[in-house]
Amino acid sequence: MAPPSQLLNGAGVTAGKSITSRMASVYNEVQNSRLDHPLALPSVFRSPFKIVDGPASSAAGNPDExxxxxxxxxxxxxxxxVPGESNESxxxxxxxxxxxxxxxxxxHNVISEIFDYLQECCKGSTLYGFKGGPAGIMKGKYVVLTPDYIYPYRNRGGFDMICSGRDKIETPKQFKQAEDVAMNLDLDGLVVIGGDDSNTNACLLAENFR
Structure with a gap:
């Protein structure tokens, strides 16, 4: 897989043009200097790489349960x-x-870098941002993320690009709602960004989607 460029920040975007709640046109000099600051990439992403199977997943405790x-x-x-020629299409x-x-x-930078990677290495891809946390998945509330939408949030704090939430996806009805939304959008993948509780949500979704 080819390495993603670090040069997509702001590419083709006019500062101040935004359909979001943030407007780069009102940023001060320091804020604007942050928008186009290149992000450091892990070394494996700086050259072609491929994905290989590693050890079987297990658990630190209570593996049988x-x-x-x-x-x-x-x-x-x-x-x-690992470094090497891509085994992805x-x-x-x-x-x-x-x-x-x-x-x-x-x-915000996690979302920005996912977007940049898709635009450079999987051209024609679409990134959907589910709004308001896991509830957005169940209710089908999302926005199609574009360069103009993402630009004012690059290297900036907060969660307001798509907002977060603490909802649980745990009942059969909720899993079915989430599955229907994923199927209707024909998603190839869903990235859950958060901590340990969010990881539980991601595992439960993956288990039920399979």
Whole structure:
């Protein structure tokens, strides 16, 4: 897989043009200098890489109990990124992203870098931002993320690009709602950004989607 460029920040975007709640046109000099600051990439992303299977997933404690809760996921191979020619097609993808839980630094940049990667390495891809946390997945509340939409949030704090929430997806009805939305959008993947509780949400969704 080819390395994503660090030059997409603000590419083709006119500062001040935004359909979001943030307007770069009112930023001060320091704020504007942050918008186009290039983000450091992990070394594996700076050159071509491929994805290979790693050790089978397990648990630090109570593996038998966890295996019963996640029969489809438990024991699946982990994914490892290693230098080498890509084993992925690079075809256009439809990816959803959602913020979950309380605020934490850098989460806008996680979304920005996912967007940049898709635009450079999987041209023609679409990134959907589910609004208001996991409830946005269940209710089908989303926005199609574009360069103009994302630009005012680059290197900036907060969660207000798509907002977060602490809702749980845990009942059969809620799982069905989330599945219907994912199927209607024909999603290839869903990225849940958050902490330990959000990781539980992601695991439950993955288990039920399988």
């Amino acid at each position: 966890i295996a019963k809760l996640f029969p489809s996921l438990f024991g699946q191979p982990s994914a490892i990124l 690079g075809s256009a993808l439809k990816i959803g992203v959602v913020l979950s839980g309380g605020q934490a630094p850098g989460e």
